[in-house]
Amino acid sequence: MNVKFLNNVVSVFVVLVIAFLIIPLGTGMLDFLLILNLALSLVILLITMYIKEPLEFSIYPSLLLITTLFRLVLNVSSTRAILSNSGYAGEVIKTFGQFVIGGNIVVGLVVFIIIVLVQFLVITKGSERVAEVSARFTLDAMPGKQMAIDADLNSGLIDENQARERRSKIQREADFFGSMDGASKFVKGDSIISIIVTLVNLIGGIGVGFLGGQGDIQTIINTYAIATVGNGLMSQIPALLISVATGMVVTRSASEANLNTDVIQQFMGQPxxxxxxxxxxxxxxxxxxxxxxxxxxxxxxxxxxxxxxxxxxxxxxxxxEGPAVIEEVTSEVNYYKNLNNVYDLLNVDPISVQVGYSLLPLVDEGSGGNFLDRVVMLRKQFADNMGMVIPSLRLSDSSELNPNQYQINLRGEALAVGEVLVDHYMGLAPNDILESDEIDGIETVDPAFGMPAKWISDDKRIKAEMAGYTLIDPTSVIITHLSEIVRVHAYELLTRQEVKRMVENLKKTNEDVVNDTIPSVISLNDLQRVLRGLLKEGIPIIDLEIILETLSDYSPTVKDNDMLIEYVRQALKRTITHRYSEAGQLKVLSLDSNIEDVIIKGLKKIEGGTYLNLPPDMIQKIMQRTKEEVDKVGKLVQTPIILTSPVVRIYFKRLLDQFYPNITVLSINDVDTNVQILALGNIGI
Structure with missing residues (x-):
């Protein structure tokens, strides 16, 4: 059997059907095609009775168009044969007409009209209405079904693959019923055109027979009435079967069995x-x-x-009369009988976002929300900038949150909570705004950066833009907050598995450096610590090749991970300089040598590394002087940078993080030689 031919049989069939509109068919071929039409309609009806749910016959809307087109083409061909062959259009039409008329033309025509009206007014009209309502209800129910899937996913009842399959099924259901809503119009139009063709065959045939002198008026009427009724019924009987099949499909709800089994079981269940x-x-x-x-x-x-x-x-x-105690086993109990499913409860999401019910339109794709698309772009941007891929984000709704609140969780623990208004924009006013240009709104604070802002309604949007306000839509507010959380806590999200994946990815382009370094020079565990140390201070790890080469050079002699991080920073100095410099200048505060001497004297070496041990009063003096100098340059630079010697950088940074974690500390070796260092002040005791 030619499989390639079978793959194209439907396309060939449709092309031939369209060609038959023009090509005259012999009566033998017409008989065969009429029988094929009847058989195809019967098969479709039986299929619709044995499916469990509509999606098992998802091709039905397209099939409805093809079968309707097939019947119309047969109508045209049979009409051509009736009018050109003195009322003879093959044995099928002749036999059917004689059987129904049974010697009485009026009875035959009445039977034909009743069949057409039953199909048009009862079955087709009802199927069309059911398809329309089903399409509307399916679309309206999509957001709720999506959230139900997310709830099952969050509770561990289903996994990611099952959730993806269910979402796909919901989308296909919406597409199917939407298509059925339109496709049912084909059957309606077919019924109308059948009545027109019947009138053409009867009136036109009588006219042709009378003008052609084919006999007396009684003979002509009898001949063309038989042909008309036979042709009409051979068109309407298959159409009736297709109409019933359409009704079966659109009224069929999801079930565990076919229609026959369901009818028997449900009737037998009500004795x-x-x-x-x-x-x-x-x-x-x-x-x-x-x-x-x-x-x-x-x-x-x-x-x-x-x-x-x-x-x-x-x-x-x-x-x-069975066991004395019968335990009612719920689906949940059955699910957790499998020990592997219990272990699934122990999994912790690296990062997740929960939203109140008012924010569902923002995150639900079915309601036009583009939150997930924005997360995808955030993942791409973060990978480009930092060299790390943000892990999969779990999105769910929460009844514990206020309707307008959202919560960002890290490792299952709440890390940040924000609030947005769906039908408003967050407006950030310019520094030089006049009192007359201020826009009324709901006072708030930007959750990502803590800046004062206002929630401005949509009707004041244009006025606010003209006044110089920076307007941010609610989705962007959440995404910006999420990006800041990810940026600050990226080092916590870098798992050993992710490091292994990054190393495997580097192997594709530079297998030698990976094989020479891991695990012979440095273990995957130590590499993870180095990369985490870089990410903790906002240093990109995208150039993993240079990082491994540097570690390969220094790891054999340097066993302190802190010092290894400093050497890697030196190798990445061009990246670090580009990150913090502006127009070829690096504006910094310098750390005085007397403070550096105090820090060096306070270093204590132990077996696991080195730590800083200073008296509390000295720590207080250093932090006080640091704060004074940082406050002085606060209006000149957006991000304060303190420049130190390489020896004390890491220890001064750790000391500073306890009080002012947002201050950047660089060493002289972190700065590229082609940038100009501009000292704005000096931190000294």
Whole structure:
């Protein structure tokens, strides 16, 4: 069998069907295609009765278009044959027409009209309405279903792959019912065109027969009436089957079995209803109904209901006579019987975001929210800038938060909480704004940087922009806050597994440096510590090749990780300088030599490394002088930078972090030679 041909059989079929609009068909070929149309419609109807849910027959909207087009083409071909062959369009149409008319033209036409009206007014109209409502309800329910999936994911009932499959299924359901809403119009149009074609065949055929002298008027009417009714029924019977199939699809809810099984099980589950119906039927005999048929149907229903009722009671009694204690096992209990599923509860998300219910439109893609897309771009930007990939972010709603609140968690613990208004913009006023230009709004504070701001409503947006306000939409506020949290705590997110992945990625371009360094020179554990030390001070680790080469040079003789970090910083001095310099200048505060001498004298060496041991009063003096000098230059520089000698940098930075963690400390070796150092002050005792 030619598999390639089978792959293209539908395309070939559609092209041939369109060609048949122009190419005249012989009566033999027309008979075959009419039978094919009837068989195809019957198969489609049976398929719709055996599927468990609509998505199992997701091609149905497209199939509906193809079958409708096929019937229209057959209508055109049969009409051409009827009008050009003196009312003969093949044996199928002739046989069908003679069988239905049965010697009475009026009866045949009435039967045909009733079938058309039943299809058009009852089945097609109902299917169209159900498809329309299903499409609307499916779209409206998408946000709730998405959040339910997230809730199951957060509770551990499903994993990431299952959540992805469920989200995909929800999207496909929305697309399917939306397509069905439009595709059902094809069947409606087919019913209308069938009535028109019938009138054309009957009236046109009588006219052609009369003008062509094909016999007396009675013979002509009889000939073309048979052809018209036969052709109409051979078109409408398949159309009726397709209409019923459409109704089956759009009214089919998700189930564990097919329609036949469901009908039998659910009817058999209500034996009392069958018995009541059986007992009520005989009373219709008092108003003239035939008693034989009534009592026969009544006996069948009552007996069936009685048998089912006894069977259900016997089954219930068997259960009651079983074990004394019957434990009701819920789906949750069944799930956690698997020990691996219990271990899933021990997993901690590296980073997650929880939102109140008012913020759901911002994070739900079905409601037009682009939060997840923004997270993807944040991950790309952070990888470009820092050389580290932000791990997967877990997003969920929380009833414990206020409606407008969001919470950023790190390793399962709340790290930051913010509040945004969905229908407002956060406005940051310019420094030189006039009192007359101030915009009314809700006072707030920028959660990422702590700057005073206002929540400005959308109707005041243009006025605020003209006044010089910087407007930030709610999603950007959350993303900015998240990016700051990630930047500050990136070193905590760098796991050993991520370091291993980074090393494997470097292997693709420079396998030699990896094989020469890890694990013979430095272990993966020590490499992680070095990289974390760099990230903790905001130094990018994107040039992992240089970092490994530097560690390969110094690790054999230097066993102190702090000193290894300093050597790596020296190798990355061009990156560090570019990060903190402006227009070729590096504005700094210098650390006086007397403070450096105090720090050097206070260093204590132990087996695990070196630590700083200073008297509390000396620490207080140093910090006080540092604060005074930093405050002086606060208006000149955005990020204060203190320049020290290489020996004391790491220890002074650790001392400073206890009081002022946002101050950058560089050593002379961290600065590239082609930049100009501009000292704004000196920190001394």
């Amino acid at each position: 009392t209803a069958l018995m009541i119906a059986g007992a009520g039927l005989p009373f219709l005999a008092f108003i003239g109904f035939p008693p034989l048929q009534l009592f026969l149907m009544s006996a069948v229903l009552f007996a069936l209901g009685f048998i089912l009722l006894r069977r259900n009671r016997a089954a219930l009694q068997t259960v009651e």
